[in-house]
Amino acid sequence: MSPAWARALRVARLVATDPQVCGGVVVRAGAGPVRDLWLDRLAGELGPGRPFRRMPAGIADDRLLGGLDLAATLAAGRPVAQSGLLAEADGGCVVVPMAERLSPGTAARLAAALDTGEVRAERDGLAARAPARIGLILLDEGQGDDARVPEALADRLAFRLDLTGIAWGETQGAAAEAEPNPAEPDVDIDIDAAVADLCGVAVALGIASLRAPLLALRVVRLLAKEGALGTADLREAACLVLAPRATRLPPSPEEADAAPPERSEPPAPDDAAPPEAGLEPGAESLVEAARAAIPPDLLARLAQAGPAPSAPKAGRVGAVMQAPRSGRPAGIRPGSPRTGRLALLPTLRAAAPWQRLRAGAGGAPRLIQVRSEDFRITRFRQCSETTTIFAVDASGSAALERLAEAKGAVELLLAEAYVRRDKVALVAFRGSEAEIVLAPTRALARARRGLSALPGGGGTPLAAGLDAAGDLARAVRRSGGTPVVVVLTDGRANVARSGAPGRAAAGAEALNAAGLLRAAAIRTILIDTAARPQEAAWRLAEAMGARYVPLPYADAAAMSTAIRSAR
Amino acid sequence: MIVNGSIRAMSLKPVSAASASETPPILRAAGSGKAPRTNPGGAAPTFPFSAIVGQDEMRRALLIAAVDPSVGGVLVFGDRGTGKSTAIRGLAALLPPMSAVVGCPYACDPGRPAEQCHLCREKPVLRAESIPVPVVDLPLGATEDRVVGALDLERALTRGEKAFEPGLLARANRGFLYIDEVNLLEDHLVDLLLDVAASGVNTVEREGLSIRHPARFVLVGSGNPEEGELRPQLLDRFGLAVEVTTPTDLPTRIDVVRRRDAYERDPAAFCAGYAKADRAIRKALTAARARLPGLGVPDATLEAAARLCLALGTDGLRGELTLMRTARALAAYEGAETVGLDHLARIAPSALRHRLRRNPLDESGSTARVARAVEDLLAR
Numbered sequence: 001m002s003p004a005w006a007r008a009l010r011v012a013r014l015v016a017t018d019p020q021v022c023g024g025v026v027v028r029a030g031a032g033p034v035r036d037l038w039l040d041r042l043a044g045e046l047g048p049g050r051p052f053r054r055m056p057a058g059i060a061d062d063r064l065l066g067g068l069d070l071a072a073t074l075a076a077g078r079p080v081a082q083s084g085l086l087a088e089a090d091g092g093c094v095v096v097p098m099a100e101r102l103s104p105g106t107a108a109r110l111a112a113a114l115d116t117g118e119v120r121a122e123r124d125g126l127a128a129r130a131p132a133r134i135g136l137i138l139l140d141e142g143q144g145d146d147a148r149v150p151e152a153l154a155d156r157l158a159f160r161l162d163l164t165g166i167a168w169g170e171t172q173g174a175a176a177e178a179e180p181n182p183a184e185p186d187v188d189i190d191i192d193a194a195v196a197d198l199c200g201v202a203v204a205l206g207i208a209s210l211r212a213p214l215l216a217l218r219v220v221r222l223l224a225k226e227g228a229l230g231t232a233d234l235r236e237a238a239c240l241v242l243a244p245r246a247t248r249l250p251p252s253p254e255e256a257d258a259a260p261p262e263r264s265e266p267p268a269p270d271d272a273a274p275p276e277a278g279l280e281p282g283a284e285s286l287v288e289a290a291r292a293a294i295p296p297d298l299l300a301r302l303a304q305a306g307p308a309p310s311a312p313k314a315g316r317v318g319a320v321m322q323a324p325r326s327g328r329p330a331g332i333r334p335g336s337p338r339t340g341r342l343a344l345l346p347t348l349r350a351a352a353p354w355q356r357l358r359a360g361a362g363g364a365p366r367l368i369q370v371r372s373e374d375f376r377i378t379r380f381r382q383c384s385e386t387t388t389i390f391a392v393d394a395s396g397s398a399a400l401e402r403l404a405e406a407k408g409a410v411e412l413l414l415a416e417a418y419v420r421r422d423k424v425a426l427v428a429f430r431g432s433e434a435e436i437v438l439a440p441t442r443a444l445a446r447a448r449r450g451l452s453a454l455p456g457g458g459g460t461p462l463a464a465g466l467d468a469a470g471d472l473a474r475a476v477r478r479s480g481g482t483p484v485v486v487v488l489t490d491g492r493a494n495v496a497r498s499g500a501p502g503r504a505a506a507g508a509e510a511l512n513a514a515g516l517l518r519a520a521a522i523r524t525i526l527i528d529t530a531a532r533p534q535e536a537a538w539r540l541a542e543a544m545g546a547r548y549v550p551l552p553y554a555d556a557a558a559m560s561t562a563i564r565s566a567r
Numbered sequence: 568m569i570v571n572g573s574i575r576a577m578s579l580k581p582v583s584a585a586s587a588s589e590t591p592p593i594l595r596a597a598g599s600g601k602a603p604r605t606n607p608g609g610a611a612p613t614f615p616f617s618a619i620v621g622q623d624e625m626r627r628a629l630l631i632a633a634v635d636p637s638v639g640g641v642l643v644f645g646d647r648g649t650g651k652s653t654a655i656r657g658l659a660a661l662l663p664p665m666s667a668v669v670g671c672p673y674a675c676d677p678g679r680p681a682e683q684c685h686l687c688r689e690k691p692v693l694r695a696e697s698i699p700v701p702v703v704d705l706p707l708g709a710t711e712d713r714v715v716g717a718l719d720l721e722r723a724l725t726r727g728e729k730a731f732e733p734g735l736l737a738r739a740n741r742g743f744l745y746i747d748e749v750n751l752l753e754d755h756l757v758d759l760l761l762d763v764a765a766s767g768v769n770t771v772e773r774e775g776l777s778i779r780h781p782a783r784f785v786l787v788g789s790g791n792p793e794e795g796e797l798r799p800q801l802l803d804r805f806g807l808a809v810e811v812t813t814p815t816d817l818p819t820r821i822d823v824v825r826r827r828d829a830y831e832r833d834p835a836a837f838c839a840g841y842a843k844a845d846r847a848i849r850k851a852l853t854a855a856r857a858r859l860p861g862l863g864v865p866d867a868t869l870e871a872a873a874r875l876c877l878a879l880g881t882d883g884l885r886g887e888l889t890l891m892r893t894a895r896a897l898a899a900y901e902g903a904e905t906v907g908l909d910h911l912a913r914i915a916p917s918a919l920r921h922r923l924r925r926n927p928l929d930e931s932g933s934t935a936r937v938a939r940a941v942e943d944l945l946a947r
Binding site: 104108109112192196210214 | 831
């Protein structure tokens with residue numbers, strides 16, 4: 001049995017001890033025997049007495065929260081309530097498959113149940129309230145740059161497990177008995193010190209949420225049971241709860257001047273104050289323990305996460321359009337059939353309880369009386385298509401070495417866009433002006449021709465380039481699409497909008513143009529094509545609200561990966 | 568009316584954990600006359616308002632809304648896990664009780680005939696009782712019929728009678744309506760709320776029923792902007808908007824976690840430790856409400872408020888009005904003799920930040936813009 005699997009089993013045991021206190025687990029794994037085995041073990045730990053329920057994807061409110069049981073109501077002639085899944089799972093666990101596809105609404109309902117330990121529904125003429133002291137098992141099947149589990153929900157769960165790397169063979173055999181490490185003695189510790197240590201570790205690992213140390217503390221108490229709190233419990237809680245949430249590696253004494261990570265992010269402006277100074281010795285050893293438990297691919301995943309996207313979210317499938325008339329059904333709402341598509345069954349359901357009353361009031365008996373307030377219409381969601389606009393710096397400084405690579409990256413993305421039926425557009429700026437080399441198109445061959453014919457050299461009219469990209473993006477949005485602007489530049493503007501040369505004026509105008517892009521809430525990515533990351537480019541990215549990707553040694557394939565992960 | 572005092576019996580009496588685990592799920596028709604009591608904290612007593620660490624702006628905004636409900640609600644936006652819901656539920660626990668007509672489903676004020684419902688106006692004699700201020704949760708997934716009220720399902724089914732079953736808006740009258748994750752609320756419910764919040768009257772036209780009843784409430788919303796933007800029309804309805812962030816300094820963080828842990832281990836004992844502080848806030852609230860009507864706003868303050876709004880280019884008069892009202896409520900709460908520029912300066916960010924037009928050429932956040940304007944105009 002491998003240590004990772006042993007840890008997974010330990011988490012299962014802790015969750016089963018008290019699901020509500022732990023909140024639950026985010027389990028990152030594809031569907032497969034290892035995940036099934038883990039779920040079996042968890043169900044076994046829970047025992048037959050406590051519920052272990054699976055929530056179907058796209059569950060409706062009446063099943064999740066409870067509501068009117070129509071069949072029973074009509075049969076009994078009085079309102080009969082049915083309880084929802086959350087209430088039925090009281091005291092146990094709810095398994096949520098494909099949690100990365102949970103809608104924000106469902107996530108918020110689950111979060112409310114976790115927070116209050118009960119479920120409240122005000123639905124269908126019923127006010128229902130039932131205890132729902134549950135733990136959630138979120139099965140995250142997201143791969144790479146796919147959607148991720150809603151942070152609001154994951155934040156409330158104590159544990160995060162990654163079963164992807166565990167082979168079936170590792171799950172067999174007995175667990176190796178943990179030898180007590182003489183270097184890490186188990187000493188009793190008082191609660192105040194434990195709180196201080198856990199908070200310190202959380203800050204050292206760059207965990208902003210306060211729920212993390214609180215959940216870790218709950219786990220410490222679970223581990224300690226009746227006995228006194230020990231440093232070993234503290235270490236284990238830090239490894240299980242805090243380490244998987246780390247957003248940065250804690251500074252290590254030995255690796256103080258180790259090689260910098262290959263893809264360094266500029267420091268986030270809202271970073272917590274440097275915590276190391278105030279760390280107590282106890283917390284320091286905890287940090288070390290947690291560091292060992294940090295997943296090895298943390299940096300890769302961090303690079304993927306990037307900053308929070310701004311206003312209109314452009315995922316890889318484009319923003320959700322407001323109130324479309326077609327697309328994927330996303331629930332039912334009361335409304336007039338004139339403004340949407342009538343949902344026949346829900347309409348009849350809404351009308352059913354009132355039939356007796358209406359038959360009495362209306363006089364002549366009719367088969368079924370449906371009135372305007374019964375009408376239910378289907379809500380739809382539809383995602384608009386994404387148009388990626390490349391604004392390429394084709395000036396002399398960029399052309400020297402990077403233009404060929406930029407062209408290569410665009411070509412790779414073109415192929416990918418073709419598969420996804422996305423559109424691409426190309427804006428180039430050089431000399432004294434910007435031009436739209438390629439209007440939004442899906443024609444791969446044309447795009448490739450336009451790209452390879454792109455000449456390089458001359459000054460850098462950055463402001464004009466950004467303006468042109470912004471105009472194009474707004475046009476795309478007006479026509480119902482979702483624009484993403486990818487700017488490839490070294491940020492060294494030297495030609496103003498008027499065409500006049502001058503580094504200072506051109507720089508100021510570029511920042512101004514970047515601000516306009518941000519104000520229009522256009523999603524942007526800035527790829528610094530300079531051989532060394534440029535401060536000018538980084539400032540520009542900040543002004544744009546763009547994701548900044550410096551590519552000191554990147555080739556076309558790496559650049560393409562960065563863009564894909566950033567979207 | 569069938570819905571009686573039991574709705575409003577919102578005493579925050581703790582239900583012991585043992586008895587809660589034995590009771591079967593409470594599921595019943597809303598019209599059964601025993602609509603569930605809104606105990607926002609579930610089985611345990613709520614986390615005391617006075618035990619919240621930091622978040623001064625949020626606490627101030629909530630207290631101001633409690634002093635003067637006419638300021639128009641509070642919107643709390645911010646990071647995950649910063650105690651947004653905790654503060655609002657805590658406020659509910661310490662509000663001083665109010666006087667209401669016995670048996671009125673809308674908890675009408677016996678002293679204000681103009682704001683009473685049709686039932687109370689028809690009664691010759693009104694008996695009054697003291698009840699806790701309602702704080703009603705609007706849970707996500709609520710259906711329209713439960714929000715505005717609809718035909719009483721049970722009576723329709725069993726007796727074939729038409730009777731109005733008041734909804735959440737009726738229960739929230741004269742109190743607070745709290746919407747967690749307000750940005751995830753369904754569009755058609757938002758439209759409904761906008762209309763009622765603006766007029767203070769809920770109009771129900773369904774199933775041949777035609778009912779108007781008072782629905783004046785303080786709208787309190789909380790949410791995380793990352794999970795969806797709020798429509799500008801709804802944004803504008805909130806008098807105050809506060810942004811909360813996770814504290815970044817270690818001692819504050821330790822303090823937060825320590826208090827939360829103590830509360831989770833023994834809620835009753837923890838709350839008892841803060842009962843005195845909560846009582847002090849309640850007393851201050853009562854005193855502030857008494858002081859409010861007599862508190863004048865000097866011309867200099869009014870002029871400064873007008874200049875501030877002009878400089879920031881807020882739309883309409885709502886900004887000015889809210890600024891003046893909130894500054895006055897703040898002064899009343901602090902026991903000040905008059906509404907000074909200092910009150911104005913401190914409340915301006917909360918009262919104005921969500922009313923600014925986006926200026927494409929000014930990239931600083933709206934909070935910074937308000938702060939700059941305050942510095943320019945109110946510095947002496």
